[in-house]
Amino acid sequence: MSEPIPASRAGRGAGAAHSDALVVFGFTGDLANKQIFPALYQMVKKGTLTVPVIGVASSILSDDEMRKRVRDSVEHDGKIDDPAAFDRLLSLLHYVSGDYKDPATFEALKTALGPAQRPAHYLAIPPALFETVIKSLGAAGLAKNARVIVEKPFGRDLASAIELDAVAHAVFPESSIFRIDHYLGKEAIMNLLYFRFANSFLEPIWNRHYVASVQVTLAEDFGIGQRGTFYESAGALRDVIQNHLFQIVALLAMEPPAYQGFTAVQSEKAGVFHAMRPLTAADMVRGQYEGYRNEKDVAPDSDVETFCALRLFIDSWRWSGVPWYLRTGKLLATTAAEVLVQLRPPPQKLFDDAFPQDGRANYVRFKLQPTSAVARAARIKRPGKGFIGDQRELYLCDDMQGGETTYERLLGDAMVGDGSLFTGQDAVEAAWAVVDPVLVDHSPCLPYAPGSWGPTAADALIAGDGGWHNPTTETGPERCPP
Ligand code: BG6
Numbered sequence: 001m002s003e004p005i006p007a008s009r010a011g012r013g014a015g016a017a018h019s020d021a022l023v024v025f026g027f028t029g030d031l032a033n034k035q036i037f038p039a040l041y042q043m044v045k046k047g048t049l050t051v052p053v054i055g056v057a058s059s060i061l062s063d064d065e066m067r068k069r070v071r072d073s074v075e076h077d078g079k080i081d082d083p084a085a086f087d088r089l090l091s092l093l094h095y096v097s098g099d100y101k102d103p104a105t106f107e108a109l110k111t112a113l114g115p116a117q118r119p120a121h122y123l124a125i126p127p128a129l130f131e132t133v134i135k136s137l138g139a140a141g142l143a144k145n146a147r148v149i150v151e152k153p154f155g156r157d158l159a160s161a162i163e164l165d166a167v168a169h170a171v172f173p174e175s176s177i178f179r180i181d182h183y184l185g186k187e188a189i190m191n192l193l194y195f196r197f198a199n200s201f202l203e204p205i206w207n208r209h210y211v212a213s214v215q216v217t218l219a220e221d222f223g224i225g226q227r228g229t230f231y232e233s234a235g236a237l238r239d240v241i242q243n244h245l246f247q248i249v250a251l252l253a254m255e256p257p258a259y260q261g262f263t264a265v266q267s268e269k270a271g272v273f274h275a276m277r278p279l280t281a282a283d284m285v286r287g288q289y290e291g292y293r294n295e296k297d298v299a300p301d302s303d304v305e306t307f308c309a310l311r312l313f314i315d316s317w318r319w320s321g322v323p324w325y326l327r328t329g330k331l332l333a334t335t336a337a338e339v340l341v342q343l344r345p346p347p348q349k350l351f352d353d354a355f356p357q358d359g360r361a362n363y364v365r366f367k368l369q370p371t372s373a374v375a376r377a378a379r380i381k382r383p384g385k386g387f388i389g390d391q392r393e394l395y396l397c398d399d400m401q402g403g404e405t406t407y408e409r410l411l412g413d414a415m416v417g418d419g420s421l422f423t424g425q426d427a428v429e430a431a432w433a434v435v436d437p438v439l440v441d442h443s444p445c446l447p448y449a450p451g452s453w454g455p456t457a458a459d460a461l462i463a464g465d466g467g468w469h470n471p472t473t474e475t476g477p478e479r480c481p482p
Contacts, residue, residue: 016175016417019147020051021116023109025133026124027055027095028069030227031151035182036124037070038077039407044092045085048412054112054119055095056105066095100125100132106140113142120415122149126230127156131167138171149178149414152243153234154423157439158432165425178414179423183244185406188372190421191397192251192339193265195366195374202364203256205343207318212342212361213465215325216248218369219332221451223289224306228297236308236328237286242435243423245326246273248339248368250427253314253324262420266427273430275316279438284310287455288445289331305445306330309458312434325462331450337369338471351387359391360466371475373397393477 022040026032032055043049055066067090071080080086094112098105113119121137123130130150137143148168155161168177183189196202205211218240224231231239250269257264287307293300307329314324345361365375375393382388404412413421446455453470462468472478 017118017145018051018417019118019120019415021113021119022049022051022053022411022415023056023113023119023121024053024124025056025100025122025129026126027066028057028059028061029124031124033069033073034077035407036122036411037073039405039411040070041074041077041080041086041089042405042408043412044089045082046408048408049089049092049415051092051415052094052114052116053089053092054109055093056100056109057095057097058099060097061095063095066093100129100136103136103140106136106142110140110142118145118147120147120149120411122411122414124151127151127153128233130164134167134171143171146172147176147178147414147417148172149180149411152179152181152423153238154179154425154428155432156233156238158429158436161425161428161432165429174425175417175419177425178410178419179425179428180410180414181243181247181423182406182410183247184421184423185410186368187403188366188368189248189251191372191374192248192366196252197256208320208322210343211319211322212344213323213325213462214249214252214342215327215340215462215465215468216245216338217326217468217471218245218328218337219334219453219471220328220330221332221335223292223331223450224295224298226296228295231306232298232302232304235304236306236330237284237435237439240328241308241310241326242431245328246431246434247423249312249314249324249326252339252341253316253319255316255318265420266424270424270427270430272314272316273427273434275314275319276430276434277313277315278434278436279310279312281438281442283312283461284308284438284442285455285458285461286442286445287329287448287458289329289450290447291450303445307332307445307448307454307458309454309461310438311461323462323465325465325468327454327458327468329448329454333451333453333470334473335370336367336471336473338469339366339368340469341365342466351389353388360469362391365393365469365478367471370473373475375477395477 024032024036040049040053074080096108096112098108123133155164250272253272254268257268286305289306292298292306293302309327312324341364343362363377367373374396377391377393379389379391410421446457448455
Protein backbone atom coordinates (compact mmCIF):
# COMPACT_ATOMS: atom_id res chain seq x y z
CA MET A 1 0.00 0.00 0.00
CA SER A 2 1.43 3.38 -0.86
CA GLU A 3 0.80 6.80 0.58
CA PRO A 4 -2.70 8.09 1.34
CA ILE A 5 -4.26 10.99 -0.57
CA PRO A 6 -3.97 14.23 0.77
CA ALA A 7 -3.79 13.45 4.49
CA SER A 8 -0.06 12.95 4.31
CA ARG A 9 0.61 14.33 0.84
CA ALA A 10 3.61 12.04 0.79
CA GLY A 11 4.34 12.18 -2.92
CA ARG A 12 7.35 11.02 -4.83
CA GLY A 13 9.61 13.13 -2.62
CA ALA A 14 8.66 11.42 0.63
CA GLY A 15 11.65 11.63 2.92
CA ALA A 16 13.44 13.99 0.52
CA ALA A 17 15.53 16.84 1.87
CA HIS A 18 14.12 20.34 2.06
CA SER A 19 15.57 22.77 -0.49
CA ASP A 20 17.97 25.11 1.29
CA ALA A 21 17.49 28.10 -1.05
CA LEU A 22 14.86 29.28 -3.50
CA VAL A 23 16.01 30.91 -6.72
CA VAL A 24 13.34 32.87 -8.58
CA PHE A 25 14.20 33.50 -12.22
CA GLY A 26 11.95 36.24 -13.62
CA PHE A 27 12.04 38.20 -10.38
CA THR A 28 10.90 41.43 -12.04
CA GLY A 29 8.16 39.77 -14.11
CA ASP A 30 4.40 39.91 -13.92
CA LEU A 31 4.02 36.50 -12.31
CA ALA A 32 6.50 37.23 -9.53
CA ASN A 33 4.86 40.54 -8.89
CA LYS A 34 1.26 39.31 -8.84
CA GLN A 35 1.59 35.86 -7.32
CA ILE A 36 5.00 34.94 -6.04
CA PHE A 37 5.88 37.78 -3.66
CA PRO A 38 2.54 37.55 -1.83
CA ALA A 39 3.01 33.76 -1.61
CA LEU A 40 6.53 34.15 -0.20
CA TYR A 41 5.23 36.58 2.40
CA GLN A 42 2.54 34.10 3.47
CA MET A 43 5.13 31.33 3.65
CA VAL A 44 7.43 33.40 5.85
CA LYS A 45 4.49 34.35 8.04
CA LYS A 46 3.59 30.71 8.57
CA GLY A 47 7.20 29.71 9.10
CA THR A 48 7.34 27.47 6.00
CA LEU A 49 9.97 29.62 4.29
CA THR A 50 13.14 30.24 6.26
CA VAL A 51 15.79 29.79 3.57
CA PRO A 52 17.41 32.47 1.37
CA VAL A 53 15.47 33.60 -1.71
CA ILE A 54 17.59 34.76 -4.62
CA GLY A 55 15.86 36.70 -7.37
CA VAL A 56 17.33 36.72 -10.85
CA ALA A 57 16.34 39.01 -13.72
CA SER A 58 17.97 41.23 -16.30
CA SER A 59 16.96 44.60 -14.81
CA ILE A 60 19.50 46.37 -12.68
CA LEU A 61 17.94 47.06 -9.28
CA SER A 62 19.42 48.43 -6.08
CA ASP A 63 18.58 46.61 -2.86
CA ASP A 64 16.15 49.37 -1.99
CA GLU A 65 14.42 49.16 -5.37
CA MET A 66 14.14 45.40 -5.10
CA ARG A 67 12.61 45.67 -1.62
CA LYS A 68 10.20 48.35 -2.71
CA ARG A 69 9.01 46.12 -5.52
CA VAL A 70 8.31 43.32 -3.07
CA ARG A 71 6.60 45.67 -0.61
CA ASP A 72 4.37 47.14 -3.35
CA SER A 73 3.41 43.69 -4.53
CA VAL A 74 2.51 42.39 -1.06
CA GLU A 75 0.61 45.57 -0.22
CA HIS A 76 -1.27 45.37 -3.50
CA ASP A 77 -2.35 41.84 -2.64
CA GLY A 78 -3.56 42.82 0.83
CA LYS A 79 -2.04 44.65 3.72
CA ILE A 80 1.18 43.74 5.51
CA ASP A 81 -0.51 42.45 8.63
CA ASP A 82 2.66 41.03 10.19
CA PRO A 83 5.46 43.58 9.80
CA ALA A 84 7.96 41.32 11.60
CA ALA A 85 7.31 38.55 9.07
CA PHE A 86 7.68 41.02 6.22
CA ASP A 87 11.05 42.13 7.63
CA ARG A 88 12.08 38.49 7.85
CA LEU A 89 11.16 38.07 4.18
CA LEU A 90 13.26 41.11 3.25
CA SER A 91 16.20 39.74 5.19
CA LEU A 92 16.02 36.49 3.18
CA LEU A 93 16.01 38.26 -0.20
CA HIS A 94 19.02 38.70 -2.47
CA TYR A 95 19.07 39.82 -6.05
CA VAL A 96 21.30 38.95 -9.00
CA SER A 97 20.91 40.87 -12.23
CA GLY A 98 22.17 39.54 -15.53
CA ASP A 99 21.42 38.15 -18.93
CA TYR A 100 20.24 34.52 -18.88
CA LYS A 101 22.45 33.86 -21.89
CA ASP A 102 25.57 35.04 -20.08
CA PRO A 103 27.50 32.44 -18.03
CA ALA A 104 28.62 35.28 -15.72
CA THR A 105 25.01 35.54 -14.46
CA PHE A 106 25.17 31.95 -13.23
CA GLU A 107 28.58 32.51 -11.63
CA ALA A 108 27.07 35.48 -9.77
CA LEU A 109 24.16 33.26 -8.75
CA LYS A 110 26.58 30.65 -7.45
CA THR A 111 28.25 33.31 -5.30
CA ALA A 112 24.87 34.52 -4.04
CA LEU A 113 23.87 30.95 -3.14
CA GLY A 114 26.89 30.78 -0.82
CA PRO A 115 26.80 27.59 1.25
CA ALA A 116 23.41 26.38 -0.10
CA GLN A 117 23.69 22.79 -1.33
CA ARG A 118 20.16 21.99 -2.49
CA PRO A 119 18.58 25.01 -4.21
CA ALA A 120 15.16 24.96 -5.86
CA HIS A 121 15.29 26.91 -9.12
CA TYR A 122 11.92 28.33 -10.04
CA LEU A 123 11.60 29.42 -13.69
CA ALA A 124 8.94 32.16 -13.68
CA ILE A 125 10.17 33.25 -17.10
CA PRO A 126 8.91 33.15 -20.69
CA PRO A 127 8.92 29.56 -22.00
CA ALA A 128 11.36 30.50 -24.77
CA LEU A 129 14.04 30.89 -22.07
CA PHE A 130 13.53 27.57 -20.25
CA GLU A 131 16.12 25.67 -22.25
CA THR A 132 18.76 28.38 -21.95
CA VAL A 133 18.37 28.60 -18.18
CA ILE A 134 18.24 24.85 -17.60
CA LYS A 135 21.36 24.25 -19.69
CA SER A 136 23.20 27.09 -17.96
CA LEU A 137 22.27 25.73 -14.53
CA GLY A 138 23.78 22.42 -15.58
CA ALA A 139 26.91 24.02 -17.04
CA ALA A 140 27.47 26.12 -13.92
CA GLY A 141 27.20 23.10 -11.63
CA LEU A 142 24.05 24.50 -10.04
CA ALA A 143 21.85 21.49 -10.78
CA LYS A 144 23.50 19.07 -8.38
CA ASN A 145 21.03 18.04 -5.65
CA ALA A 146 18.82 20.85 -6.91
CA ARG A 147 15.21 20.98 -8.04
CA VAL A 148 13.77 22.84 -10.98
CA ILE A 149 10.24 24.21 -10.96
CA VAL A 150 8.97 25.02 -14.45
CA GLU A 151 5.95 27.17 -15.22
CA LYS A 152 3.57 26.06 -17.95
CA PRO A 153 3.32 25.94 -20.93
CA PHE A 154 5.78 23.05 -21.20
CA GLY A 155 6.69 23.42 -24.83
CA ARG A 156 4.48 24.99 -27.50
CA ASP A 157 3.54 21.75 -29.26
CA LEU A 158 4.30 18.06 -28.96
CA ALA A 159 7.71 18.22 -30.66
CA SER A 160 8.98 21.12 -28.54
CA ALA A 161 7.63 19.51 -25.35
CA ILE A 162 9.64 16.38 -26.13
CA GLU A 163 12.69 18.49 -26.86
CA LEU A 164 12.31 20.52 -23.67
CA ASP A 165 11.94 17.33 -21.70
CA ALA A 166 15.16 15.97 -23.16
CA VAL A 167 16.99 19.17 -22.19
CA ALA A 168 15.55 19.06 -18.68
CA HIS A 169 16.40 15.38 -18.23
CA ALA A 170 19.97 15.91 -19.40
CA VAL A 171 20.39 18.13 -16.35
CA PHE A 172 17.80 17.02 -13.75
CA PRO A 173 16.31 13.61 -12.90
CA GLU A 174 12.50 13.34 -13.23
CA SER A 175 12.11 13.35 -9.44
CA SER A 176 13.68 16.83 -9.35
CA ILE A 177 11.51 18.36 -12.09
CA PHE A 178 8.30 20.07 -10.95
CA ARG A 179 5.98 21.20 -13.77
CA ILE A 180 3.57 23.74 -12.37
CA ASP A 181 0.01 24.04 -13.53
CA HIS A 182 -1.27 26.39 -10.86
CA TYR A 183 -4.84 25.16 -11.34
CA LEU A 184 -3.82 21.97 -9.59
CA GLY A 185 -3.08 23.97 -6.44
CA LYS A 186 -6.54 25.54 -6.30
CA GLU A 187 -8.86 24.29 -3.59
CA ALA A 188 -11.87 24.12 -5.92
CA ILE A 189 -9.94 22.00 -8.42
CA MET A 190 -8.60 19.68 -5.73
CA ASN A 191 -12.19 19.33 -4.59
CA LEU A 192 -13.14 17.83 -7.98
CA LEU A 193 -10.92 14.88 -7.18
CA TYR A 194 -12.12 14.68 -3.60
CA PHE A 195 -15.81 15.10 -4.36
CA ARG A 196 -15.75 12.42 -7.03
CA PHE A 197 -13.97 9.76 -5.05
CA ALA A 198 -14.88 10.53 -1.45
CA ASN A 199 -18.56 10.01 -2.29
CA SER A 200 -20.18 6.93 -3.73
CA PHE A 201 -23.46 8.41 -5.02
CA LEU A 202 -21.88 9.93 -8.08
CA GLU A 203 -20.11 6.92 -9.50
CA PRO A 204 -23.20 5.02 -10.76
CA ILE A 205 -24.24 7.96 -12.94
CA TRP A 206 -20.79 9.21 -13.92
CA ASN A 207 -20.68 7.69 -17.36
CA ARG A 208 -22.11 7.74 -20.88
CA HIS A 209 -25.39 6.16 -19.72
CA TYR A 210 -26.38 9.14 -17.58
CA VAL A 211 -24.19 12.01 -18.72
CA ALA A 212 -25.29 13.67 -21.95
CA SER A 213 -22.48 16.22 -22.20
CA VAL A 214 -20.03 18.17 -20.08
CA GLN A 215 -19.06 21.80 -20.47
CA VAL A 216 -16.24 23.75 -18.88
CA THR A 217 -15.99 27.53 -19.10
CA LEU A 218 -13.09 29.69 -17.95
CA ALA A 219 -14.11 33.27 -18.66
CA GLU A 220 -12.10 36.42 -17.97
CA ASP A 221 -13.40 39.94 -18.29
CA PHE A 222 -9.95 41.46 -18.85
CA GLY A 223 -7.70 41.56 -21.90
CA ILE A 224 -4.07 40.60 -22.34
CA GLY A 225 -2.75 43.72 -20.62
CA GLN A 226 1.02 44.02 -20.96
CA ARG A 227 1.46 40.39 -22.01
CA GLY A 228 1.31 40.99 -25.77
CA THR A 229 4.64 39.35 -26.57
CA PHE A 230 3.82 36.20 -24.63
CA TYR A 231 0.24 36.05 -25.84
CA GLU A 232 1.21 36.42 -29.49
CA SER A 233 3.32 33.29 -29.13
CA ALA A 234 0.64 31.40 -27.24
CA GLY A 235 -3.05 32.18 -27.78
CA ALA A 236 -5.89 30.82 -25.67
CA LEU A 237 -5.47 27.19 -26.74
CA ARG A 238 -1.87 26.99 -25.56
CA ASP A 239 -2.28 29.43 -22.68
CA VAL A 240 -5.12 27.82 -20.76
CA ILE A 241 -6.89 25.02 -22.63
CA GLN A 242 -4.08 22.51 -23.16
CA ASN A 243 -3.22 22.82 -19.47
CA HIS A 244 -5.74 24.35 -17.03
CA LEU A 245 -8.92 23.21 -18.76
CA PHE A 246 -7.50 19.83 -19.70
CA GLN A 247 -6.53 19.25 -16.07
CA ILE A 248 -10.11 19.95 -15.04
CA VAL A 249 -11.36 17.51 -17.66
CA ALA A 250 -8.89 14.89 -16.50
CA LEU A 251 -10.07 15.13 -12.89
CA LEU A 252 -13.69 14.82 -13.99
CA ALA A 253 -13.13 12.04 -16.51
CA MET A 254 -10.46 9.86 -14.91
CA GLU A 255 -11.12 6.34 -13.71
CA PRO A 256 -11.01 5.77 -9.95
CA PRO A 257 -7.38 5.42 -8.89
CA ALA A 258 -6.70 1.77 -8.17
CA TYR A 259 -4.91 2.47 -4.90
CA GLN A 260 -4.33 5.28 -2.43
CA GLY A 261 -1.64 7.51 -3.77
CA PHE A 262 -0.93 10.37 -6.06
CA THR A 263 1.04 8.25 -8.51
CA ALA A 264 -2.22 6.41 -9.17
CA VAL A 265 -4.05 9.71 -9.66
CA GLN A 266 -1.42 10.94 -12.07
CA SER A 267 -1.46 7.82 -14.16
CA GLU A 268 -5.28 7.80 -14.36
CA LYS A 269 -5.23 11.44 -15.42
CA ALA A 270 -2.65 10.73 -18.10
CA GLY A 271 -4.94 7.90 -19.26
CA VAL A 272 -7.66 10.48 -19.99
CA PHE A 273 -5.33 12.46 -22.27
CA HIS A 274 -4.31 9.28 -24.05
CA ALA A 275 -7.99 8.47 -24.64
CA MET A 276 -8.86 11.93 -25.97
CA ARG A 277 -9.49 12.00 -29.68
CA PRO A 278 -7.10 14.39 -31.47
CA LEU A 279 -8.95 17.59 -32.33
CA THR A 280 -9.90 18.64 -35.83
CA ALA A 281 -10.57 22.12 -37.18
CA ALA A 282 -14.32 21.36 -37.21
CA ASP A 283 -14.23 20.85 -33.42
CA MET A 284 -12.98 24.34 -32.68
CA VAL A 285 -14.12 27.96 -32.88
CA ARG A 286 -11.45 30.62 -32.50
CA GLY A 287 -12.23 34.24 -31.68
CA GLN A 288 -10.35 37.47 -31.18
CA TYR A 289 -11.70 40.44 -29.24
CA GLU A 290 -12.14 43.65 -31.17
CA GLY A 291 -9.22 45.90 -30.39
CA TYR A 292 -6.76 43.06 -29.74
CA ARG A 293 -4.62 44.06 -32.74
CA ASN A 294 -4.11 47.50 -31.21
CA GLU A 295 -2.72 46.06 -27.97
CA LYS A 296 0.95 46.60 -27.14
CA ASP A 297 3.33 44.12 -28.84
CA VAL A 298 0.55 42.60 -30.95
CA ALA A 299 0.90 42.28 -34.74
CA PRO A 300 -1.53 44.50 -36.67
CA ASP A 301 -2.71 41.47 -38.66
CA SER A 302 -2.54 38.97 -35.79
CA ASP A 303 -4.69 35.85 -36.04
CA VAL A 304 -3.92 34.76 -32.47
CA GLU A 305 -7.07 33.61 -30.65
CA THR A 306 -8.13 35.32 -27.43
CA PHE A 307 -11.20 33.05 -27.34
CA CYS A 308 -11.41 29.37 -28.03
CA ALA A 309 -14.30 26.95 -27.81
CA LEU A 310 -13.98 23.31 -28.64
CA ARG A 311 -15.72 19.98 -28.56
CA LEU A 312 -13.75 16.93 -27.69
CA PHE A 313 -14.37 13.25 -27.18
CA ILE A 314 -12.77 10.82 -24.80
CA ASP A 315 -12.80 7.45 -26.46
CA SER A 316 -12.93 5.38 -23.31
CA TRP A 317 -15.44 2.77 -22.15
CA ARG A 318 -16.89 5.30 -19.70
CA TRP A 319 -17.16 8.33 -21.96
CA SER A 320 -17.66 6.96 -25.43
CA GLY A 321 -19.93 9.29 -27.41
CA VAL A 322 -20.19 11.99 -24.70
CA PRO A 323 -19.16 15.42 -26.02
CA TRP A 324 -17.01 17.62 -23.78
CA TYR A 325 -17.23 21.32 -24.55
CA LEU A 326 -14.46 23.64 -23.41
CA ARG A 327 -14.52 27.41 -23.66
CA THR A 328 -12.23 30.21 -22.58
CA GLY A 329 -11.72 33.82 -23.52
CA LYS A 330 -10.32 37.19 -22.58
CA LEU A 331 -12.54 40.26 -22.36
CA LEU A 332 -15.70 38.22 -21.96
CA ALA A 333 -18.78 39.22 -19.99
CA THR A 334 -17.42 38.17 -16.60
CA THR A 335 -14.57 36.48 -14.74
CA ALA A 336 -15.74 33.08 -13.59
CA ALA A 337 -15.02 29.40 -14.10
CA GLU A 338 -17.52 26.61 -13.98
CA VAL A 339 -18.25 23.03 -15.02
CA LEU A 340 -21.73 21.85 -15.95
CA VAL A 341 -22.29 18.12 -16.22
CA GLN A 342 -25.52 17.72 -18.15
CA LEU A 343 -27.42 14.59 -17.24
CA ARG A 344 -29.80 12.78 -19.57
CA PRO A 345 -33.54 13.32 -19.10
CA PRO A 346 -35.63 10.47 -17.68
CA PRO A 347 -36.30 7.88 -20.39
CA GLN A 348 -40.07 8.34 -20.21
CA LYS A 349 -42.06 11.51 -20.07
CA LEU A 350 -44.54 10.97 -17.23
CA PHE A 351 -45.36 14.60 -16.41
CA ASP A 352 -46.46 17.41 -18.63
CA ASP A 353 -43.80 19.83 -17.53
CA ALA A 354 -40.84 17.56 -17.79
CA PHE A 355 -37.79 18.16 -19.92
CA PRO A 356 -37.32 19.40 -22.56
CA GLN A 357 -40.19 21.89 -22.58
CA ASP A 358 -38.85 24.03 -19.80
CA GLY A 359 -35.13 23.91 -20.01
CA ARG A 360 -32.33 21.58 -19.00
CA ALA A 361 -32.62 18.14 -17.57
CA ASN A 362 -30.92 17.56 -14.20
CA TYR A 363 -27.30 18.52 -13.98
CA VAL A 364 -24.35 18.80 -11.63
CA ARG A 365 -22.60 22.15 -11.55
CA PHE A 366 -19.14 22.78 -10.13
CA LYS A 367 -18.54 26.42 -9.53
CA LEU A 368 -14.78 26.92 -9.50
CA GLN A 369 -14.18 30.67 -9.52
CA PRO A 370 -14.52 33.28 -8.09
CA THR A 371 -16.17 31.20 -5.36
CA SER A 372 -16.49 27.45 -5.11
CA ALA A 373 -19.58 25.36 -4.84
CA VAL A 374 -21.15 22.14 -6.02
CA ALA A 375 -24.77 22.30 -7.13
CA ARG A 376 -26.98 19.36 -7.99
CA ALA A 377 -30.13 20.29 -9.90
CA ALA A 378 -33.25 18.21 -9.35
CA ARG A 379 -36.93 18.70 -10.07
CA ILE A 380 -39.41 19.11 -7.25
CA LYS A 381 -43.19 19.23 -7.38
CA ARG A 382 -45.06 22.44 -6.82
CA PRO A 383 -47.92 22.23 -4.28
CA GLY A 384 -51.24 21.69 -5.95
CA LYS A 385 -53.26 19.19 -7.91
CA GLY A 386 -51.12 19.26 -11.04
CA PHE A 387 -47.95 17.27 -11.44
CA ILE A 388 -45.92 20.29 -12.29
CA GLY A 389 -42.65 21.24 -10.72
CA ASP A 390 -39.49 23.25 -10.92
CA GLN A 391 -35.87 22.39 -11.13
CA ARG A 392 -33.97 23.60 -8.07
CA GLU A 393 -30.38 23.36 -7.00
CA LEU A 394 -29.11 21.55 -3.94
CA TYR A 395 -26.14 23.74 -3.16
CA LEU A 396 -23.02 22.78 -1.26
CA CYS A 397 -19.89 24.58 -0.09
CA ASP A 398 -20.25 28.26 -0.62
CA ASP A 399 -16.66 29.12 -0.24
CA MET A 400 -13.39 27.31 0.12
CA GLN A 401 -11.20 30.18 1.11
CA GLY A 402 -8.62 29.57 3.77
CA GLY A 403 -5.64 27.31 3.92
CA GLU A 404 -2.76 28.02 1.62
CA THR A 405 -2.89 30.11 -1.51
CA THR A 406 -2.10 28.31 -4.75
CA TYR A 407 1.53 29.34 -5.13
CA GLU A 408 2.22 29.01 -1.43
CA ARG A 409 1.09 25.44 -1.65
CA LEU A 410 2.89 24.59 -4.88
CA LEU A 411 6.23 26.24 -4.07
CA GLY A 412 6.13 24.77 -0.58
CA ASP A 413 5.43 21.30 -1.97
CA ALA A 414 8.21 21.54 -4.56
CA MET A 415 10.71 22.64 -1.94
CA VAL A 416 10.05 19.53 0.12
CA GLY A 417 10.13 17.34 -2.97
CA ASP A 418 6.41 16.50 -2.98
CA GLY A 419 5.34 16.14 -6.61
CA SER A 420 1.70 15.25 -5.94
CA LEU A 421 0.23 18.39 -7.47
CA PHE A 422 2.59 18.65 -10.41
CA THR A 423 2.26 17.31 -13.91
CA GLY A 424 4.14 14.33 -15.29
CA GLN A 425 5.78 14.43 -18.71
CA ASP A 426 3.60 11.59 -19.97
CA ALA A 427 0.47 13.66 -19.35
CA VAL A 428 2.03 16.77 -20.89
CA GLU A 429 2.90 14.96 -24.10
CA ALA A 430 -0.44 13.17 -24.33
CA ALA A 431 -2.24 16.51 -23.93
CA TRP A 432 -0.14 18.10 -26.66
CA ALA A 433 -0.91 15.17 -28.96
CA VAL A 434 -4.63 16.05 -28.66
CA VAL A 435 -4.23 19.72 -29.64
CA ASP A 436 -1.29 19.36 -32.02
CA PRO A 437 -3.40 18.95 -35.19
CA VAL A 438 -5.36 22.18 -34.60
CA LEU A 439 -2.35 24.28 -33.70
CA VAL A 440 -1.67 24.50 -37.41
CA ASP A 441 -4.91 23.46 -39.07
CA HIS A 442 -7.69 25.80 -37.92
CA SER A 443 -10.17 28.38 -39.14
CA PRO A 444 -9.31 32.05 -38.86
CA CYS A 445 -10.33 33.95 -35.73
CA LEU A 446 -13.81 35.45 -35.66
CA PRO A 447 -14.11 38.89 -34.08
CA TYR A 448 -16.18 39.38 -30.94
CA ALA A 449 -17.23 42.39 -28.95
CA PRO A 450 -15.53 42.98 -25.60
CA GLY A 451 -17.95 42.12 -22.81
CA SER A 452 -19.77 39.48 -24.89
CA TRP A 453 -19.58 35.68 -24.67
CA GLY A 454 -17.41 35.36 -27.76
CA PRO A 455 -18.32 34.76 -31.39
CA THR A 456 -21.81 33.40 -32.02
CA ALA A 457 -20.29 30.50 -33.96
CA ALA A 458 -19.30 29.07 -30.56
CA ASP A 459 -23.00 28.76 -29.73
CA ALA A 460 -23.60 26.66 -32.81
CA LEU A 461 -20.94 24.21 -31.65
CA ILE A 462 -22.99 23.24 -28.59
CA ALA A 463 -26.49 24.06 -29.82
CA GLY A 464 -27.46 20.39 -30.06
CA ASP A 465 -26.54 19.85 -26.40
CA GLY A 466 -28.58 22.53 -24.67
CA GLY A 467 -26.30 25.50 -25.28
CA TRP A 468 -23.70 27.09 -23.06
CA HIS A 469 -24.41 27.83 -19.48
CA ASN A 470 -22.84 31.21 -18.79
CA PRO A 471 -21.33 31.33 -15.31
CA THR A 472 -21.82 34.33 -13.06
CA THR A 473 -20.00 35.69 -10.05
CA GLU A 474 -23.12 35.24 -7.89
CA THR A 475 -23.02 32.86 -4.99
CA GLY A 476 -25.90 30.65 -3.94
CA PRO A 477 -28.18 28.38 -5.94
CA GLU A 478 -29.16 29.50 -9.41
CA ARG A 479 -32.70 29.76 -10.61
CA CYS A 480 -33.33 26.96 -13.05
CA PRO A 481 -33.38 26.57 -15.94
CA PRO A 482 -30.01 28.39 -16.05
C1 BG6 B 1 -2.49 31.69 -16.64
C2 BG6 B 1 -2.66 32.28 -18.01
O1 BG6 B 1 -1.83 30.47 -16.68
O2 BG6 B 1 -3.77 31.50 -16.06
C3 BG6 B 1 -3.45 33.56 -17.96
O3 BG6 B 1 -1.38 32.53 -18.56
C4 BG6 B 1 -4.77 33.34 -17.25
O4 BG6 B 1 -3.68 34.07 -19.26
C5 BG6 B 1 -4.52 32.68 -15.91
O5 BG6 B 1 -5.38 34.60 -17.06
C6 BG6 B 1 -5.82 32.30 -15.22
O6 BG6 B 1 -5.52 31.90 -13.92
P1 BG6 B 1 -6.46 32.25 -12.71
O7 BG6 B 1 -5.84 31.58 -11.55
O8 BG6 B 1 -6.47 33.75 -12.59
O9 BG6 B 1 -7.80 31.73 -13.10
